[in-house]
Amino acid sequence: MHPQIVNDKKGMKDEKTLVIPKATLSRLPIYYCYLQERLSEGQEFVSSSTMAESLSLNAVQVRKDLASVSSVPGRPKMGFRTELLLNDMKTYLGYDNYNEAVLVGVGGLGKTLLQYPGFKNYGLDVVAGFDVDPNVVGRMVGGKPVYGMDKLENLVRRLGVQLGIITVPGAQAQIVADLLVSAGIKAIWNFAPAHIDLPSGVIIKNENLAASLAVLSSRLQEED
Amino acid sequence: MHPQIVNDKKGMKDEKTLVIPKATLSRLPIYYCYLQERLSEGQEFVSSSTMAESLSLNAVQVRKDLASVSSVPGRPKMGFRTELLLNDMKTYLGYDNYNEAVLVGVGGLGKTLLQYPGFKNYGLDVVAGFDVDPNVVGRMVGGKPVYGMDKLENLVRRLGVQLGIITVPGAQAQIVADLLVSAGIKAIWNFAPAHIDLPSGVIIKNENLAASLAVLSSRLQEED
């Protein structure tokens, strides 16, 4: 056995893109939003310390987060160029290359998400909704067409859509997920209150209001 | 200085309630949902191992989580009594003592949340909505009255409502939060894409779709 040449510098790069911790990644949108506001106020530079202060975050945490995404080091005494930083974040957040998605379940929440104009700022383009209810099938919601379930496989495959959003009742979530996967979907954003089993290779992100609420109300009880 | 009598057993109790890790707490609703299904199928006992398997979770993690909420230890070879476990979780999740809430911002998402019937299963009772739009003020949404903002302070104070749900555009979030706090709200569930500054003592939970999406789509990019 040859001694292997090991490449284990920390923050190790994989070609070009260094790996960003999940926790950092989930804070980036918060920074992004903050920076946009500063930019629109005409602030050319932003320091990690004032940003931490305004967002009620730990200063070291913010500095580390910024260091891991910024292509240009921050300047002592100045901070970071607002615009440049925004651009760097855009890349890591994937806000510049569009992801197409389909949404299944055009009920209350589904309708809201279809109508939500903000997704395009996040690089997400929901191209169509699907449902079984004849009252919504064939209509437009938020400018997006709503089709019957029979159209799903074909459309997803033809457009090569990668992301599926599930907003159906819990009982139907698994069936819908299977359908999406067999149509070639690579990732699922699940708003249904149900566990979904998926073949390895398909990514899932569960959105769980009940869980958030649980943490919140438990903290509320502790106060007494 | 006297040597102090130290009470630092792990999982240390604070009177009666042992402290449950946040991570555990956020998984409880998932277990709860799973257990409800098992109970409705008539399964008297549930083992942590089969549960872990079905939910694609680590078995030790589930065992630990259950151990920290169950009032009765699980029986080797049998598992836990489904019904008993559900009851124990109910307590920790606060699903049995109702929390009243008001919701501010009866737009798309606000309407959806007002109409959502599931909250009552989570011990949450949204008693009213508030908005500035004369088209919704005075109407009922999901069986809940919608009032103008001028009614907010009085109603919150009179009913002693503890929780405020914010579903207004980002730009108004801080103003609304201040209003809620000055009316006596103790906790805020924020769906607006904005950072909110609060006096210490008031709890906040930010619901951040953009953050979830960021994590998801970054994992999706990695695949290539």
Place this chain on the structure above:
DNA sequence: TAGATTGTTAATCGATTAACAATC
């Protein structure tokens, strides 16, 4: 009894925070 399942103790991992040296 043997085996499944439990609870617990120890090892690992990732994220946060503290301390500090570098620099514009």
Place this chain on the structure above:
DNA sequence: TAGATTGTTAATCGATTAACAATC
């Protein structure tokens, strides 16, 4: 230069996972 702000290294903390003994 002095001071604010940076980046980095080390310490701490919490959560996950692995190993194992206890028990129905």
